[in-house]
Amino acid sequence: MLLDQYGTDVPREAHLKRWFLAGGAVGVLLALLLAVGLHYDAVSSGVVLTLWPAAMVQLIDPKTIGAKIAVGLIAYGSNFVIYGLVGMVAGFSLNRLLELRKRR
Numbered sequence: 001m002l003l004d005q006y007g008t009d010v011p012r013e014a015h016l017k018r019w020f021l022a023g024g025a026v027g028v029l030l031a032l033l034l035a036v037g038l039h040y041d042a043v044s045s046g047v048v049l050t051l052w053p054a055a056m057v058q059l060i061d062p063k064t065i066g067a068k069i070a071v072g073l074i075a076y077g078s079n080f081v082i083y084g085l086v087g088m089v090a091g092f093s094l095n096r097l098l099e100l101r102k103r104r
Contacts, residue, residue, distance in 0.1 A: 015095060016088050023087015024080035031055070031079045054078035 031052045037043035038055075048055050054075045062068045 016091055019091025020084040020088040023090070024084030026087065027079040027081075027083025028076055030083070031076050052079055053082070 034043055034048045034052050034055070038045070038048050052075075057071055057075045057078075060067075060071055062071050
């Protein structure tokens, strides 16, 4: 059973949504930090492609504003989804571990 700050029961889906959003936010923040680090040659391209696989999309070099926005949305949005799914799995696993520990 999950409780919010008011002590009411929270559905499991809401809990997983929070973990997805938190993981996705970490993924976008990480992508931004890697982009800045790559701009100043502080991070190797291997590390960037490992932690931000969709960064390869930015090699397209778009010409129009719409294309630049689309490439940015694909690069950062896919990192949001990847890290969001990792966060959701981590949240689900942590929730199950805590439930199993309470049953003992």
